[in-house]
Amino acid sequence: MVKNAHGHTVDLLGEAIVAGRYREGGIIPPEPILGEELGVSRTVVREAIKALAAKGLVVTGPKVGSRVLPQDVWNWFDPDVITWQARVGLTPEFLRDLQDLRRVVEPAAVRLAAERATAEDIDEIESAYDGMKSAIENGGDYVTHDLRFHHGLLRAARNRMLTQMSKALNALLRTSFEISTTRSNGPALSLPMHRAVLDAVIAHDGAKAERSVLKLIDGARADIEAVLGSRRRLPRLSRPPPRLKAVAGTAADIHPGSRSR
Known part of the structure; x- marks a missing residue:
């Protein structure tokens, strides 16, 4: 099934986190930078970050951005998280x-x-x-x-x-x-x-x-x-x-x- 811009962005960012391109405890680039890199709007990036937070991969807060959480708090029953892990190795x-x-x-x-x-x-x-x-x-x-x-x-x-x-x-x-x-x-x-x-x-x-x-x-x-x-x-x-x-x-x-x- 072909995913829309939101689903595709969630996949790209989720896989990047699971692959370690964004390190545990590290801050994900701000919405404008991610939007430019991925070719999507800030709104799409914002909604994708919310989806990743719901899966336990990141936590967001005012003035601190989005921070990658430790693997042991990720939702390992989420099929997307499992699929990303399987894809990256x-x-x-x-x-x-x-x-x-x-x-x-x-x-x-x-x-x-x-x-x-x-x-x-x-x-x-x-x-x-x-x-x-x-x-x-x-x-x-x-x-x-x-x-x-x-x-x-x-x-x-x-x-x-x-x-x-x-x-x-x-x-x-x-x-x-x-x-x-x-x-x-x-x-x-x-x-x-x-x-x-x-x-x-x-x-x-x-x-x-x-x-x-x-x-x-x-x-x-x-x-x-x-x-x-x-x-x-x-x-x-x-x-x-x-x-x-x-x-x-x-x-x-x-x-x-x-x-x-």
């Missing part, structure tokens, strides 16, 4: 915080999903799983279907706060999933783990669903730690998501223990 601290968050939130949510999922919920998660499987076997967009799978689980928990959280977690989860796709056979190796979670939800077995999703999350953590340990440059969030190449044979051929519909 992921950090080990960011990725480890993400994995800790997943380990706290998802197991409890999946247990609730196993207890409360409707037939429509299960159909949606099954459809997402089929999309993941097809992307592995035939090539295509795996990440989008992986996101659908996890969002479906959170929605199936039938908890309004978790449903809202799923929107905020979108960019967070995508960073993890894109890293997993950089690992050799990463998606194919995780597919049976997704199937185990889904089967437990279908069986309405909350304890098994919780154990299965923990195994899945810990597998993602291992992928991330392997990437961090390799000392390769961490990937940036791509847009659109990367597409897998088709593999010889089916996912079930590669992983005989997995079960498809």
Whole structure:
């Protein structure tokens, strides 16, 4: 979606702050200078600064201008903040915080999903799983279907706060999933783990669903730690998501223990 001048200005300034071009505790240039640099009016700059303040990146005050706040007070549940971080480059601290968050939130949510999922919920998660499987076997967009799978689980928990959280977690989860796709056979190796979670939800077995999703999350953590340990440059969030190449044979051929519909 093409953003208007306001949205574009928020993106430019937000990304500059997250990238460190405006340092913590430093003062952002005044509105007239920013407006000239970015080719927008002072009003657009002023509204953009207000948006950044609402996201916790800056604080403004009379006669002191706009000052960049420390990272630990930024709103890390804001999708824009996550997207800016992913664009400028992921950090080990960011990725480890993400994995800790997943380990706290998802197991409890999946247990609730196993207890409360409707037939429509299960159909949606099954459809997402089929999309993941097809992307592995035939090539295509795996990440989008992986996101659908996890969002479906959170929605199936039938908890309004978790449903809202799923929107905020979108960019967070995508960073993890894109890293997993950089690992050799990463998606194919995780597919049976997704199937185990889904089967437990279908069986309405909350304890098994919780154990299965923990195994899945810990597998993602291992992928991330392997990437961090390799000392390769961490990937940036791509847009659109990367597409897998088709593999010889089916996912079930590669992983005989997995079960498809």
